[in-house]
Amino acid sequence: MSSVLADVLVVIALIGALALVHRPLGDYMAAVFQSQKHLRIERWIYRSVGANPDAEMRWPAYLRGVLLFSAVGVLFLFLMQRVQDKLPLSLGFEPITPDQAFNTAASFVSNTNWQSYSGEAAMSHVTQTMGLAVQNFVSAAVGIAVAVALVRGFARSRTGELGNFWADLVRGTVRILIPISVVAALVLIACGAIQNFGDIHSVTTLTGDKQAISPGAVASQEAIKDLGTNGGGYFNANSAHPFENPNGLSNLLEIFLLLVIPFSLPRTFGKMVGSVRQGYAIVGAMATIWFLGVIAVTWIEYAHPGTASQLAGGAMEGKEQRFGEGNSALFAVSTTMTSTGSVNSFHDSFSGLSGGVLLLGMMLGEIAPGGTGSGLYGMLIMAIIAVFIAGLMVGRTPEYLGKKIGSREIKLAACYILVTPALVLIGTALAMALGKGESSMTNIGAHGFSEVLYAYTSASNNNGSAFAGFAANTQYHNTMLGLCMLLGRFLPMVFVLALAGSLAEQKPVPATAGTLRTEKPLFTGLLVGAILIITGLTFFPALALGPLAEGLAS
Numbered sequence: 001m002s003s004v005l006a007d008v009l010v011v012i013a014l015i016g017a018l019a020l021v022h023r024p025l026g027d028y029m030a031a032v033f034q035s036q037k038h039l040r041i042e043r044w045i046y047r048s049v050g051a052n053p054d055a056e057m058r059w060p061a062y063l064r065g066v067l068l069f070s071a072v073g074v075l076f077l078f079l080m081q082r083v084q085d086k087l088p089l090s091l092g093f094e095p096i097t098p099d100q101a102f103n104t105a106a107s108f109v110s111n112t113n114w115q116s117y118s119g120e121a122a123m124s125h126v127t128q129t130m131g132l133a134v135q136n137f138v139s140a141a142v143g144i145a146v147a148v149a150l151v152r153g154f155a156r157s158r159t160g161e162l163g164n165f166w167a168d169l170v171r172g173t174v175r176i177l178i179p180i181s182v183v184a185a186l187v188l189i190a191c192g193a194i195q196n197f198g199d200i201h202s203v204t205t206l207t208g209d210k211q212a213i214s215p216g217a218v219a220s221q222e223a224i225k226d227l228g229t230n231g232g233g234y235f236n237a238n239s240a241h242p243f244e245n246p247n248g249l250s251n252l253l254e255i256f257l258l259l260v261i262p263f264s265l266p267r268t269f270g271k272m273v274g275s276v277r278q279g280y281a282i283v284g285a286m287a288t289i290w291f292l293g294v295i296a297v298t299w300i301e302y303a304h305p306g307t308a309s310q311l312a313g314g315a316m317e318g319k320e321q322r323f324g325e326g327n328s329a330l331f332a333v334s335t336t337m338t339s340t341g342s343v344n345s346f347h348d349s350f351s352g353l354s355g356g357v358l359l360l361g362m363m364l365g366e367i368a369p370g371g372t373g374s375g376l377y378g379m380l381i382m383a384i385i386a387v388f389i390a391g392l393m394v395g396r397t398p399e400y401l402g403k404k405i406g407s408r409e410i411k412l413a414a415c416y417i418l419v420t421p422a423l424v425l426i427g428t429a430l431a432m433a434l435g436k437g438e439s440s441m442t443n444i445g446a447h448g449f450s451e452v453l454y455a456y457t458s459a460s461n462n463n464g465s466a467f468a469g470f471a472a473n474t475q476y477h478n479t480m481l482g483l484c485m486l487l488g489r490f491l492p493m494v495f496v497l498a499l500a501g502s503l504a505e506q507k508p509v510p511a512t513a514g515t516l517r518t519e520k521p522l523f524t525g526l527l528v529g530a531i532l533i534i535t536g537l538t539f540f541p542a543l544a545l546g547p548l549a550e551g552l553a554s
Contacts, residue, residue: 003325007326011326014252014256014330025260025264026271029264032176033163033171045174049166051164051166059160063494065165066490069165070142073135073139074105077109077132078105080126081100081105087124087127090126093123093124096123099475100117100473100478103481106482106483106486108132109135109139109486110139110490111143111230111339111489112462112463113341113464114458114463115464116477119234120236121236125216129217133217136230137224137228139230140371145172145373146377146496147374148268150376150377150496150499151272153500153501154503157504158507159505160504160505177224180227181223181224185220185222186219191249193244194219197217200212200213200214200215222245223257226257226342227258229261229375231339231342231343231464232341239343240320240343245344251331258334258342261372262286262338262369262371262376265369267283275519277519281524282376283369285528286375287368288524288528289337289368289532290368293357297332297357297358298330300353300354301351318346318349318468319345320344323344335463337368340463341466342464348466348469353550355454355547359539362463363538364531364532366463378416382530383400383527384405384409384410385413385414385417386530387516390526391405396514398516403509409499412499412502413499421538424453424542431477445550446546446550451470454470459485
C-alpha cells in the first residue's frame, strides 16, 4: 500500500469515527448540562467548596466564579512548582524558577499548556499529576462551562440567569472528561504508553554513553492532554515520544481525542437551543475549514521542493518515521485548529507555506473546531458577526436564533474578536523592537520572524504548540507569554459572558420571511467566508513578513 493511500485511509477512518460519536456524545453532553439531578460525588464536592449548585447566576456572578477559581489555580500551581523539591516523589529536581513557574501556572490554568521546560528533566511526579494533570481537567471544564453559559443565553429569554458555574464545572469534569479519559488511558496503555511512578533509570547505550530514562504516569496525562485540548506533554518531545505515542493506532486515537469534544459540542448547542440543524450548520463550517487545512498542509509537505525532500518522498525533517508525512500533517492541523499544544512533529521543520497554514489555524481563533468549549463559543461569536454582515447587505436588523443582534451585542462580539489579534501583534512587535525576539531566534530572516510570531500567536490564542526553534525560557518571554496566555483566555470570556447575559434578557423575536435562515448551507458558506476574510485582513501583513516570504523564496 502506498503512503498516500494509507494517509487517505487514516483521514477517512478519523472522519468516520468522529461522525459516529457526534450525535450520541453531543446528546449526552446536552443531557448533562440540562439535568436537574446531582450525583453523590458531585454533592460532596459542592459541600467541600461551599457552593450551592441550584442557585442560578447572572453573568457577573458567573464570571466571578470563573476568575476566582482560575486565580486560585494559578496560585496553587505556582507554589507547587516552587516547593516541588520538598514534596514526595521529587525525583531530585530543583524548584522551578519564579518566572518559569509563573509562565507554567498561567499556561496550564489558561488551557494553553505552553512549555518552556523539558518535562522529564524538570517536573516531579507530584507536580505532573497533582498540579499539571489536574489543571488539564479543570481548565478544559471551565471552557465547556463558558460555552454552555453562552448557549443558555441563546436558549433562554426574559432572564439574565445563565446557570451555575460550579455545577457546570463539576459536571463537565465528573461526567464527561474523567470517564472518557479513563477509557482513553487504558487504550493508550494497551498500545504501549507507560504508566508508573518509578525512579529515573540510567542505561548504557550501544555507543557506551549513559542515558537517563524518565518514567511517569504518562498514559493518564496523555489522555486528558488531548481530550481537554491541553497539549502539555510529559516529555519535551511531546507526542513524538514513543512513551506518549507508541504507534500508528495510538496516534490516530490521540488525533481523535483532540477533535471529539469540539466537533460534538455543536450537536449539544443544537439540542439546547431546540434546533439540531443549527448545530449542523456550525459543525459544517468547522469541518470545512479543518478539512481544507489538512489538504493544504499534506499537499505542501509531500510536494516540498528540494532534492533531499524529493528523494525522501516529502519533507521528513523534524518528523517521526513512525508517522510519516500524512499523519504528521493531520496531527499538526488538528492541534493548531484546536487549542491544543500537542505535537507529533516539530512545526519549525515544516515548509514555509505549511507553517503559514498552521499559524492561520491559530489566528482564526482556533474555531475549526477549536478547544473544549472555546471553539464553540468562538464560532458562535463569528456567527453573530456573519449575521450582522448579512443584515447590513439587506438593510435589516440582524437576528440569530430569535435574538436581535443590536449595538450592544455587536460591540461585545467586536471586542471579542479584537482581543487576541491585539495581543499577538503587539506582543510580536514589542519582542522584535526590544531585541528579545531576535535573541531567541535559532534561525534568521523570514523563518526566524515566523518563530517569534508563532510563539505569541500560540500563547495569545491558548494553543501551546511551538515552532520548537524558539528559545522561550527567558525572564522576558516567560513573563510576556504568561500575560498573553492569561489575557487571551480570560478577557474574551468577559465579553462572551456579557453577551450571554444580554441575549438571555431579550424576548424571542418571531421569524419572518426576511429572517436569514442560519441553518442552511448558504449561511455556513457565509460564515466560513467571514472568518477567512476577517482573519486574512487582520494578519496578512504579519504573515507576509514570515511564512509567505519564506514560502515564496523557497
